[in-house]
Amino acid sequence: MKDIIILIPALNPPKEILFNYINDLRKKGFERILIVDDGCSKDYEKFFDDLKCKGVEIFKHYKNFGKGRALKNSFNYILNNYNDFSYVITADSDGQHNVSDIENIANILRLSKENKLYLGSRNFNKDNVPFKSAFGNKITSFVYKIMFGDKIYDTQTGLRAISKKHLEDFLDLEGERFEYEINMLIYSSKNDIEIEEIPIKTVYFDNNSETHFNPIKDSFKIYLVMFKTFFKFILSSISSWIVDISSYTLLVKILKNMFTSFSPIIWISTIVARIISGLFNYTVNKNLVFNDDVNHKNVFLKYIFLWLSQLILSAFLVDKIYYMINLDSSIIKIGVDSLIFLVSFKIQDKYIFN
Known part of the structure; x- marks a missing residue:
């Protein structure tokens, strides 16, 4: 198991549990174990010194920075000080991750030639799972x-196997606490890093009382991370919609006395308004929403294709619905464009902007 490093972030962990956990890992052949002392209290100094004597390496934070920072700093430390490893397996310090599960993951790594992100996935339908843990994880999933x-069944698992190839990719991700782990998944999903879940035992001690996860503060940060791009997209779309609907309304007023039929007024107003708002929206989405710094012509062409599709679909549906229900076309356009907006977000996020 010399090509695998076991990484354990720790903040005032249960000493006896962690001590026995280290011994069990040793017995299974895991020789390279790195513990991050993430600002533990003074009475842990002798405990960590004893572990050092057993060959366990201790990476110390002067004060508590949070699990995300502990992982990032230790990834950086590993890359600077170790060359001959293939995977880092992260595990929690409270004994929640069974040693046999870590051994099983290690065996899978040895047989696999792919650089995946492996997750130890718990079953939240078990009777021993605290309600807040089961409910929170299912909603997040x-x-x-x-x-x-x-589809990831256990988004908050701390048992992960990260290949050396991808370790550097995770250094620059945002997040100081538990939200860092969700950022790791998001980065993998967006960059086509395959994520494979491996079933593990679902272990909770004393109703998960040892966890440092704050159900309010940390959950808020995790959902903020997941919805961050969408929130920015909403603001961008609202701004673009204001530009679009204002231009459309103004053009309808200008053109209403030039045509006997209302259809050409709708089509011309929609096209011109969409050109104005489309250029505005592309600039904002590329630079502020999706932070895409690639200046490929291909990106712009894909956006133009989507923009044209939205333009035609919007004008077609507004025109058809107007003659069906004879409602103000601006009101119809609001409803139609709201539906198009949701589809557009997924397309831009997945297929257009990096």
């Missing part, structure tokens, strides 16, 4: 599927 397209 559902939202993640909608936002990023991958």
Whole structure:
């Protein structure tokens, strides 16, 4: 197991559990174990010194920075100080991750030639799972599927196997606490890094009382991360819609006395308004929403194709619905464009902007 490094972030962990956990890992052949002392209290100094004597390496933070920062700093430390490894397996310090599960993941790594992100996935339908953990993870899994397209059953698992190839990719991700782990998944989903879940035992001690996860503060940060791009897209779309509907309304007033039929007024107003708002929207989405710094002509052409499709679809549906229900066309356009907006977000996020 010399090509695998076991990484354990720790903040005032249960000493006896962690000590026995380290011994069990040793017995299974895991020789390279790195513990991140993420600002543990002073009474842990002797405990960590004893682990050092057993050959465990301790990476120390002067104060508590959070799990995300502990992982990023230790990834950087590993890349600077170790060359001969293929995977880093992260595990929690409270003994929640069974050593036999870590051994199983390690065996899978040895047989696989692919650079995947492996997740130890718990079963939240078990009777021993605290309600808040089961409910929170199921909701997060559902939202993640909608936002990023991958069905991940355990988005918050701390048991992960990360290949050396991808370790550097995760250094620059945002997040100081538990939201960093969701950012790791989002980056993988968006950059076609395959994520594979491996079933593990679902272990909770004392109703998960040892966790440092704050159900309000950390959940808010996790959902903020997942909806961050969507929120920016909403603001961008609202701004673009204001430009679009204002231009459309103004053009309808200008053109209403030039045609006997209302259809050409709708089509001309829609096209001109969409050209104005489309250029505005492309600039904002590329530079502020999706932060795409690639200046390929291909990106612009794909956006133009989407823009034309939206333009034609919007004008077609507004025209048809107007003659069906004889409602103000501006009101109809609001409803039609709201539906197009949701589809447009998924297309731009997945297929147009990087």
